[in-house]
Amino acid sequence: MELTLRPIGFVRSPFTEKVQAPRQARVAEGVRGTIEILPEHEHALEDLDGFDRIWVIFWFDRAPKTPVSKILPPRSEKKRGVFATRSPHRPNPIGMSAVRLERVEGCILHIIDIDLLDGTPVLDVKPYIAYADAFPDASMGWLAEDPKKTWEVSFTEEAKAQLEWILERDASVDLRARIEEALALGPAPHPYRRIRKTPEGSVLAVKEWRVRFRVDGRKVVVERIATGYRPKERPEVHRAFVARFG
Numbered sequence: 001m002e003l004t005l006r007p008i009g010f011v012r013s014p015f016t017e018k019v020q021a022p023r024q025a026r027v028a029e030g031v032r033g034t035i036e037i038l039p040e041h042e043h044a045l046e047d048l049d050g051f052d053r054i055w056v057i058f059w060f061d062r063a064p065k066t067p068v069s070k071i072l073p074p075r076s077e078k079k080r081g082v083f084a085t086r087s088p089h090r091p092n093p094i095g096m097s098a099v100r101l102e103r104v105e106g107c108i109l110h111i112i113d114i115d116l117l118d119g120t121p122v123l124d125v126k127p128y129i130a131y132a133d134a135f136p137d138a139s140m141g142w143l144a145e146d147p148k149k150t151w152e153v154s155f156t157e158e159a160k161a162q163l164e165w166i167l168e169r170d171a172s173v174d175l176r177a178r179i180e181e182a183l184a185l186g187p188a189p190h191p192y193r194r195i196r197k198t199p200e201g202s203v204l205a206v207k208e209w210r211v212r213f214r215v216d217g218r219k220v221v222v223e224r225i226a227t228g229y230r231p232k233e234r235p236e237v238h239r240a241f242v243a244r245f246g
Contacts (some may be wrong), residue, residue: 007121008044009107011058016118017207018062033114035122037107048163049104053128054111059121062094067091074192075185080142098128153183155222162245164227166209169237175225178206183213183220184241 002232013033035056037045048054068089070079082090100112109125155163155176163176182193182204189196194205210226224245227238235244 005059005123006040007038007059007123008125009035009109009122010115011035011056011114011118011120011122013114013116013118013120015114015116017046018117029113031114032102032110032112033116035125036108037109037122038124039107042107045107046110048109048125049061049101049129051101053098054101054109055097055124055128055133056111056116056122057124057126058095058097058116059123060090060095061119061121061157062117063090063093064089067093072190072192074182075143077188084141092125098133099100108192124137124140126242144207150218151186152219153180154219155220156224158224158245162241165241165244166225167235169240175206176210179204179222181210182206183222186211187215187220 011033012035013064014031025137037066067082069082071082071087071089072079073085073087074100086095097115099114102110104110166175182195185193187202188194189202196203196205200212202215204213205228208228210228211222211225212224213220213222215221227234227241229238231234
């Protein structure tokens with residue numbers, strides 16, 4: 001059996017690359033965006049503006065085309081069945097996010113706490129209804145035993161200066177927040193969190209940057225940031241970074 005799905009609209013978001021987008025809407029608190037609903041569905045939006053939150057059902061259009069049965073989630077030490085995760089690597093790459101609805105303006109939904117990439121096709125919109133959708137006492141399965149953020153992450157003065165320099169020139173991703181989020185879960189090599197060991201030490205990859213760190217007891221110390229580009233491939237910002245910091 002084959003099903004035919006047609007988008008009802010598209011997301012407009014500040015996130016243009018997969019590495020920029022938060023993994024959950026709760027992590028994207030305060031981030032604003034819009035959903036541009038196709039004009040043919042304008043009347044279907046009537047009465048929606050009375051809800052504080054909505055479910056956005058969308059298509060992971062930039063997910064890998066080949067689904068997998070088991071994956072290693074960022075908060076797990078071992079592989080899990082894909083249906084027990086929120087991974088986009090699914091047989092049908094359908095996702096859902098509960099976002100805040102700020103207002104409805106014609107065919108435009110103004111939303112907050114958006115964790116979706118710009119251009120994401122939207123398949124459906126439904127109102128979030130607290131008494132039907134929220135079950136605070138529900139078991140969280142394997143996530144109840146997942147590694148908590150128990151590692152303390154600190155930065156050397158050199159790393160702080162480098163992060164400030166990068167943020168001034170590329171505000172598209174909060175590099176420091178991404179580093180803290182990944183390393184607070186643990187410094188062990190992890191393909192999903194892009195942590196690996198090299199002859200020079202442990203490295204975390206965040207976007208095009210490489211974060212070198214060391215472990216001191218239960219602390220992770222970020223020592224310095226480096227470019228992830230080869231010399232001949234470096235864009236202007238990375239060339240300037242190397243000229244400034246070596």
